[in-house]
Amino acid sequence: MPVFLKLVFRNRLAGAGAIIIAALVLTCLLVPVLPLADPDQTDTAHRFIRPFSEGRLLGTDHLGRDLLSRLLWGTRLSLAVGAVAALLAATFGTLIGVTAGYFGGRVDAVLMRGVDMLMAFPYILLALAIVAALGPGLLNALIAVAAVNVPFFARNIRGISAGLAAREFIDAARLAGEGHLRIILTELLPNVLPTIIVAVSTTIGWMVLETAGLSFLGLGSQPPQADLGSMLGEARPALITAPHTLVVPGLAIFVIVMSINLLGDGLRDALDPRLRSGALARPSPVTLIERAEVPAARAAPGFLDLDALDTRFRVGRRLYKAVNGVSLSIARGECLGLIGESGSGKSVTALSIMGLVASPPGVITGGAVRLEGEDVLALPYAALRSLRGRRVAYVFQDPLSTLHPLYRVGDQLTEAMRVHDRITDQEARARAIELLDTVQIPNPAERLSAYPHELSGGMRQRVGIAMALANDPDLIIADEPTTALDVTVQAQILALLDQLRRDRGLSILFITHDFGVVGQLCDRVAVMYAGRIVEEGPTAAVLAAPAHPYTRRLIDCVPELGGGKRALTAIPGLPPAVDSLPEGCAFAARCDRARDVCRTGTLDLAQTGGRAVRCLFPETTATEDRA
Amino acid sequence: MTTPALEVRNLSKSFPVGRGLFRAGRLVRALMPTDLVVMPGETLGIVGESGCGKTTLARMLVGLLAPTTGTLEIGGKPLDTSDRRVSSQQIQYVFQDPISSLNPRKTIRQTMETPLRVLFGMDAAARAARIAEVFDAVSLRPEFLDRYPHEFSGGQAQRIGIARALLAKPDIIVLDEPVSALDVSVQAQVLNLLAALKEEFGLTYLFISHDLAVVEAVSDRIAVLYFGSVVEVGPAAAVFARPHHPYTRLLADSAPVVGRPLARRADGAGELPDPLDPPAGCAFARRCPKARERCRSDAPPLATMGDDRLAACHFPD
8 A cells, every 4th residue: 555655646746636635535524623604604794705804714705604614614515425426426337337348248238328328418418407307406416417427437347347257267257156246246346446446536526526517507506505616606796896705616626626636647547557567658769778898799700699698677676687698699591599488588689689678677788789790789779770670670479469450561561661761652562562472472462451450360470571571681580470370370481481581591580489490490599598598509409419408308398299198297396587596507496407516606608519508517428527 | 888078969159240239140150060079087189270169169168158059968967057056066167378367356265265165165164175185286385375366477377277177176177278378398397287187086178279299298089170160080199190181181290390391382371261251161172282173062071080080071081
């Protein structure tokens, strides 16, 4: 709870709103015991006394009633009516919304069309009609205001409930034998509650305003009872002669509504999980780079060299070492596989190359990325931007989330070209058709006008590859491009990437968790564990005789087709969290070859011939005696 | 002859699409009429690619979805999902995404207690004892009970999901892609746990996955689904080693295997037929290298292939 309050008060306006509301509520609760004049006691001899007169702090109204007393009693009433109306609307709206969202289908259609009909009437007209039917009076005004606000809640809650009802934990509850009522009450409602709270807190202000409106028209509170709206209404004839009678309740309404709305906004932000993780700021276009020193360039630079790259995530007081001194090299036309489990840092490595890690929280704290010998991380933003897509292009795992859903495929392809090239519409179109043909999409000219959702997963990934090829890059970084695809489609995409590489002399950095894929596509492979490269070498050699125990055991974990029914060898335990890496080898805790010496100091990546391994007791040859 | 643990006859499911309040929509067949038999203690693997109807089948088996046609028998008696207290003790389900199958606002203990309270009406002491027993079986630490789902890794959450299914003491568990959201090193842990639990409690599994190698490693028999139909059934060791149906062959050839070169231009390109406009004959005919005229006009039935295998093909290998 203190964390929550801190989040609310981080927004100063919301904090101010909270303080004002708290003060108002406290005052309203204390009104009956405060030494106030009787709010309904008329004294026509002393009418329209100006504010700040003796004994009459805010003056009196047209009947000589004490304005301070009427204001406080009125505020008490208005706030109470607003809160009750909001709760009523929320209760009925939630009931309708949850029922419609949970059951769906016909129930949903009937309920929501009813709500739609209610919304088709102009708001205030509907409230007027309800009051006209029920007769004037504060209670009836309350009912009217609550009724016209039910649709707002119903629609809001229905959307969220429908989303939740499709979630697997609702199915699980059904299988646990729970009935509908129990599921709604114990599974659905707790998850909807935060939304209801925010909606109520933001609507109380509205409710106060609307009730005031009805009272102003004489349909709400009846004389002599004071609420803020009726005070305004009664003061209207004296607008010119005694403006304070109008200004006092007017200001009160303004302050109440304003502070409630500010607090409501603050509550909404504080309940937003994105804010909680500290991601308040928008990510900058380039990853924050804070390098103490830049490692010297290699004697024989390759096409792309990563030298001791360090990428960290700073979240609160924690420091996640996502990429920890990673060095890699890719030659022209070479395909390097980067393999690892989730959280190993393989994707962050890939994003760091073009400074695409989101900052905050990402920071590149050391190392260099050199493209043909030039330090990419030292480049100004404009120069880096011209490299992105033109020389180094990315293909991501899920093309449905990387393609814009509202633009046609052709437009997205031509846009990718136009960023770097000035070309005419016809040229762009011709090149787009050619690209779709290159990635073997049938009827390319027709497909240009398709939207992403009209294509299958495999076709979408082909479009993703076509976009990457749009500017004829030298290097493609493919981050699990086939993980979301079916095996038969995966085989097609891999064959396509392999063919493109050979036809165009492309370099590929292929990130995956699948040894089978690496074995088919990549010349060399690097294995990552807990942010570090633990093994590197020619694919065939590494797969045939893995040197690092992690590589060996990871290969053993993966069942291979044709082995029949069998027990699998598992690696016990979990990878370490990268914000609390152990000393020595990160894999030691799970390793069956680990000795005490493995848990001390730092281990280097030992190079022998074309292979490298970060292990004191590697699997191959008899090197065990080194300790 | 022993009574099958699960027997499915003529089970099918159609979904209406484009239906409005006053407008009748068209029907899309998600699962064609299907027969399946699973013997007690057996693991039947079900493989297929996305859109083949494997999840529809799984959800009908546990009664989360009402079948359009067909019958379901468990241990020789029809499955009656109107009384969950009975059906939930016969057949249980383990979900693909372990985290999202747990209510984010409930502690693990609250989630675990629900089936015990609802299905068995146990008191607090009995519930605690039973939960401790099951947690021990899936090697979870008791202190996990007071945590919330987001505090767990995928592998731990899946153990919790398996524990929840075990609480109901089912005879059959339907595992819907239970390891595909997990990392490979954790995947093997969970698969081995499932095998151990099966031994310990004498369970029958239906193991659904898109990963051929995983299915082959855990199953006794395998059924291959394509476009809503079972196209091939047989012993796990034989189905991918010597496929009868060309689609099974395509699947087996597509699985990435170290050392096997990539096809220059992959065979069997093309995609699933449009479910709104299903083809007249064999659904695979358009992608099939062996398709002839007959394949495009009449759909092949699932026929016995000599030994203990079935395949739906006019010209089997």
